[in-house]
Every structure is written in C-alpha cells, then in structure tokens.
Amino acid sequence: xxxxxxxxxxxxxxxxxxxxxxxxxxxxxxxxxxxxxxxxxxxxxxxxxxxxxxxxxxxxxxxxxxxxxxxxxxxxxxxxxxxxxxxxxxxxxxxxxxxxxxxxxxxxxxxxxxxxxxxxxxxxxxxxxxxxxxxxxxxxxxxxxxxxxxxxxxxxxxxxxxxxxxxx
Numbered sequence: 001x002x003x004x005x006x007x008x009x010x011x012x013x014x015x016x017x018x019x020x021x022x023x024x025x026x027x028x029x030x031x032x033x034x035x036x037x038x039x040x041x042x043x044x045x046x047x048x049x050x051x052x053x054x055x056x057x058x059x060x061x062x063x064x065x066x067x068x069x070x071x072x073x074x075x076x077x078x079x080x081x082x083x084x085x086x087x088x089x090x091x092x093x094x095x096x097x098x099x100x101x102x103x104x105x106x107x108x109x110x111x112x113x114x115x116x117x118x119x120x121x122x123x124x125x126x127x128x129x130x131x132x133x134x135x136x137x138x139x140x141x142x143x144x145x146x147x148x149x150x151x152x153x154x155x156x157x158x159x160x161x162x163x164x165x166x167x168x
Contacts, residue, residue, distance in 0.1 A: 052091075052136035053148065062087060062142035062149055067166070068159035074166050077152055079159040080142060083128075086159045087142045087149035094129035094138035098122050100154035125154060 060080065068077040068086060077088045085097075095109075101121040102111035109126075111118050129138040129151055140148035153159070 052131050052134040052139050054134075054140065056143050056146060059140060059143040059148070061144070063144045065142075066162035066164060069161040069163050070159075074163050076165070077159060078142070078144075078149065078165070079156045079162055081156075083141060083151075084155055085141070085151045086153040086156065088152040089147055089149060090152070091137040091140075091150040092152050094126060094131070094151070097129060097138065097151045097154060098125035100157075101125060121154070125151070 060083070062078055062080050065078045065080050068075050068079060077086050079086050099106045099122070101118050102114060103118060104114055105112040111122055128141060131137075131139055138150050140150050142149035
C-alpha cells in the first residue's frame, strides 16, 4: 500500500497570495500618503536638500582678517573680531562651537549656571550657524575668494596671536 499525501490545497495558496497583495497595497498606500502629507505641509524631502553653500556675496569677506599663529606656525584659521569667532575652512558641528559660550557646562540646549549674556551669546551663535535649507554641520559665515569659512571656536581664546596669512 503506497501512501501519498495530497499536495497543498489550491485555496490555501490563493489565500497566501491574497495576503501578500493586500500587504503590498497597504505599504504602498502608507508611503504615498506620507509623501502627500509632507508635500501638503511644505516639508522638504532630504534628498532635495543641498550642501550648505550659500551665495558667496551673502557671506562676510574675511580676506583682510589675519590668520591665527599656534606654536609659531601661521595656520589657515582666522579670528574675526566682528563675529568674535575663529573661522576655518573645515566645518565644525554648530552646537559644539556655540557651547564655547557656556563656561559652566551645557545641558539640553541651555548653558548651565550661567549669565543671561552667555545664554544670549549661545542662542545668537546657534541662529547664525544652524544649517538652513541645507544639510551639513554648520552654515559658513565667512569667505575668502571662493573658499567658505566656518566657525571653529567662539572668542579668540584659541587665537591670541595673529599674523598676515601666508596663503588664502
């Protein structure tokens, strides 16, 4: 006597296929509606956001500001008195830079045990450096020719000696 087991029930296979089709439709509908809502609320899609490279003429020309000297070597960093910041061609994360105003520490976007002026300096710094309509660590705030400069430090604490820059 040979025993043969019947194959899978065709209705079971149809049911499984139907479940996958319904799941596919649900996922597609959710994706479409999420994008539709984002568009209706005027929310930018990350893929359409560019690097932080604003028009050069909108930035402070720092070509006349001197370069920082560290260990007897003239660096490419520049102290800009009008901003009270040291700028460099390498972007630094804006929160890290602005925390320099918080002499007693920093928690949850607030300077700890601070004066009103320190907190105001921090807030102004964030507003100046936060990436706007772009992706990146920070907005550039200065320019020399076609080279963008970003805040590296607040105040001139790390740039007390300056000299004429040897190259732009």
